[in-house]
Amino acid sequence: MLCLLFLRDRCLSACAGHWALRRMKPSQRINLALSRVPAWPLYIVGGLVPFWYLYLGLTGGLGVEPIEALEHRLGELALQGLIAGLAVTPLRNMTGVNLVKFRRAIGLVTFYFVTCHLLVWLVLDVQILSQIWADILKRPYITIGMIGFVLLIPLAVTSNNWSIRKLGPLKWRRLHQLGYAAAILGAVHWVMLAKGFQIEPLVYLGIVVLLLAMRVPKAVKRAVA
Amino acid sequence: MAGRYKSPLTHADVTPKAAWLNRRQIIAGAMAAGGASIASPALASLGARKTSYGSGLEPNTFEEITSYNNFYEFGVGKDDPAQNAGAMQTSPWSVVIDGMVDRPGTYSMDQILEGQTLEERIYRFRCVEAWSMVIPWVGFELADLLDRVGVQSGARYVAFETAVIPEVMPGVRRRVLDFPYVEGLRLDEAMHPLTIMATGIYDEPIPNQNGAPMRLVVPWKYGFKSIKSIVRITLTDSEPPTSWNKANAREYGFYSNVNPTVDHPRWSQATERRIGGGLFAARQETLMFNGYENEVAGLYEGMDLSVNY
Numbered sequence: 160m161l162c163l164l165f166l167r168d169r170c171l172s173a174c175a176g177h178w179a180l181r182r183m184k185p186s187q188r189i190n191l192a193l194s195r196v197p198a199w200p201l202y203i204v205g206g207l208v209p210f211w212y213l214y215l216g217l218t219g220g221l222g223v224e225p226i227e228a229l230e231h232r233l234g235e236l237a238l239q240g241l242i243a244g245l246a247v248t249p250l251r252n253m254t255g256v257n258l259v260k261f262r263r264a265i266g267l268v269t270f271y272f273v274t275c276h277l278l279v280w281l282v283l284d285v286q287i288l289s290q291i292w293a294d295i296l297k298r299p300y301i302t303i304g305m306i307g308f309v310l311l312i313p314l315a316v317t318s319n320n321w322s323i324r325k326l327g328p329l330k331w332r333r334l335h336q337l338g339y340a341a342a343i344l345g346a347v348h349w350v351m352l353a354k355g356f357q358i359e360p361l362v363y364l365g366i367v368v369l370l371l372a373m374r375v376p377k378a379v380k381r382a383v384a
Numbered sequence: 385m386a387g388r389y390k391s392p393l394t395h396a397d398v399t400p401k402a403a404w405l406n407r408r409q410i411i412a413g414a415m416a417a418g419g420a421s422i423a424s425p426a427l428a429s430l431g432a433r434k435t436s437y438g439s440g441l442e443p444n445t446f447e448e449i450t451s452y453n454n455f456y457e458f459g460v461g462k463d464d465p466a467q468n469a470g471a472m473q474t475s476p477w478s479v480v481i482d483g484m485v486d487r488p489g490t491y492s493m494d495q496i497l498e499g500q501t502l503e504e505r506i507y508r509f510r511c512v513e514a515w516s517m518v519i520p521w522v523g524f525e526l527a528d529l530l531d532r533v534g535v536q537s538g539a540r541y542v543a544f545e546t547a548v549i550p551e552v553m554p555g556v557r558r559r560v561l562d563f564p565y566v567e568g569l570r571l572d573e574a575m576h577p578l579t580i581m582a583t584g585i586y587d588e589p590i591p592n593q594n595g596a597p598m599r600l601v602v603p604w605k606y607g608f609k610s611i612k613s614i615v616r617i618t619l620t621d622s623e624p625p626t627s628w629n630k631a632n633a634r635e636y637g638f639y640s641n642v643n644p645t646v647d648h649p650r651w652s653q654a655t656e657r658r659i660g661g662g663l664f665a666a667r668q669e670t671l672m673f674n675g676y677e678n679e680v681a682g683l684y685e686g687m688d689l690s691v692n693y
Contacts, residue, residue: 213663217662222452222462222463223448223451223660224462224657225662226665227515229663286666286667290654293652294651298650351650354460354513355560355561355631356559356561356631357560358558
């Protein structure tokens with residue numbers, strides 16, 4: 160008898176669980192699934208990607224001019240990372256899918272890509288110290304890229320719980336809005352160095368502008384309130 | 385006339401054909417094993433006259449020369465031309481020669497090549513993007529072609545035009561530049577013995593991505609002056625428009641001579657990277673007129689090269 164009661168109980172609770180799951184919106188179901196996915200693999204995969212490219216470059220996989228190819232691929236990856244980071248909030252607002260728990264990893268890995276891109280430019284591409292400095296000052300697209308990188312440094316440094324506590328969420332959030340400027344500068348950096356009329360860099364710039372524009376209505380509402 | 389230009393380099397300085405063919409087979413084999421395939425070009429030798437051109441230069445490999453190209457009609461990526469240009473039909477091919485010439489007309493490639501002595505010329509090639517190669521071209525002097533069609537006395541410039549075939553040229557459809565691609569030279573530059581029409585590389589017919597069936601090569605100017613896949617040559621009395629100058633006059637002048645002291649507004653031209661050095665290739669100094677100063681500096685006597693860039 161007891162045994163039967165127990166079985167009935169199990170069955171009821173299982174049915175209730177199933178019923179609740181069925182009542183969930185798709186976004187909630189995705190969020191539930193994502194809650195079981197840890198963020199740490201992003202660091203490992205992201206950390207290895209530049210080394211994979213380096214390996215390709217050393218073994219002929221990047222063509223006959225591996226320095227330029229490596230530099231461009233890392234730059235493009237960095238821009239994709241910036242876009243992914245900027246997409247988190249609009250995605251949540253529009254669809255309810257919440258990727259906020261991955262955003263720190265996205266941001267830090269992106270900063271790492273930007274740093275690798277810069278290092279390839281410094282060490283493998285330009286090589287000559289005096290020319291590096293001259294380029295930063297003299298060439299607008301390099302100046303702009305460099306400013307974008309510098310803006311990301313405080314963001315990378317404060318991407319930890321201690322800094323959020325220390326700064327307070329409001330100040331911390333305001334500081335991290337520097338990422339908006341960095342994304343714009345990164346995309347403009349590519350548009351400016353393209354020769355002729357090239358679609359790809361303009362598409363990236365368009366996406367960045369769009370992702371920032373999607374934040375405007377909420378910001379206006381906040382300002383009014 | 386062939387053989388006017390002399391230099392200390394001997395044919396022994398060229399990578400032996402057997403060596404690079406061998407390497408190509410290895411690469412082709414590796415790519416086939418990897419599931420990819422590359423077209424294996426017919427190994428028809430052009431039988432170019434062996435001459436001694438260059439100056440202690442080591443030519444780039446056939447792979448390097450034919451896999452890293454700017455040919456925006458076929459896409460803006462460096463590997464796009466090698467991937468896409470194969471679809472271009474280069475035979476039959478004809479070139480319209482008109483303007484201030486005695487015998488204007490539409491000339492077939494056979495007519496153009498008839499009686500011309502093909503020579504090998506190992507030239508430095510310096511791209512405006514600050515990379516460079518050394519290429520063993522096969523071709524003939526442009527002066528020989530111009531002499532044959534008869535340049536009229538009032539002509540002062542030569543204009544060139546590249547083919548536009550939208551069906552096989554994705555870059556043309558995307559309007560990366562205002563196509564057709566056009567270029568031009570002053571008549572004395574065009575008649576200079578260093579200026580050639582190239583129809584081959586490494587004694588083989590020139591691959592499509594390098595400008596088949598015939599392209600200009602002006603070794604002391606940035607690479608974009610050396611217009612590819614030519615369909616029209618026009619003699620004029622006024623400076624013809626040139627594509628990159630039309631796209632951005634501040635960055636690309638009509639002359640576009642290689643000059644380490646005049647920077648491109650967006651990057652330095654003082655140094656260059658020779659393709660083929662791999663991931664740790666060192667930059668090297670760019671030479672005035674790409675190393676052809678003795679031969680061509682006289683053409684620009686009295687000109688301010690920072691104004692006439």
